[in-house]
Amino acid sequence: MATLRESEKIADVIIVEPQSFGDDRGRFLETYRRSWFPLGREMVQSSRSDKVAGSLVGLHYHLHQADYWYVTKGVAQVVLHDLRIGSVTEGATLEIEAGDNSQVGIYIPPGVAHGFAALTDMTLTYLVDNYYNPSDELGVAWDDPEIAADWKISDPVYSERDANNPVKRKIKEYLLPRAVLRT
DSSP: OOEEEEOSSSTTOEEEEOOEEEETTEEEEOOOOGGGOTTSOOOOEEEEEEEOTTBEEEEEEOSSOOEEEEEEESEEEEEEEEOOBTOTTTTOEEEEEEETTBOOEEEEOTTEEEEEEESSSEEEEEEESSOOOGGGOEEOOTTOTTTOOOOSOSSOBOOHHHHTOOOGGGTGGGOOBTTTTTO
16 A cells, blocks of 8 residues: 655645565556545546656646656656645645655646656656646746755756746736636
């Protein structure tokens, strides 16, 4: 069985610590189970992201989609930031290392910006509860001083999209109150 805990920094973010079973052949662990997230919806799509050390992805967010992340190989510095207006943790930032040394799954609700830095070459698998919708692919600047994320890398390599994401103070009009998200 896995251990589940809600983040103390961002409401509704669930950290999953799977139980690992191993022997001379290797190990086995269950990384996702629908019943772990009673307030979540069914996950409908799975994707994989392979990144080289020094890469940075994010910060991205969705108004109508939740994500579930699990680093299967390597190490990532995951950064989450609560953009939900009226959330009890509005404006909070969570930084968590995931991967080889910290086997955790991370459930990210709508309205919580998310990104990661590859501290080593790495593979991230993620599940989403809504099919890809370009109009729900939003972003905030990864280096926004208001968010003040510690990515644990210097001189990151990132996409043009991530280079052009606006700072937080310029996106307020696109955010919805926590109770309205996901409809």
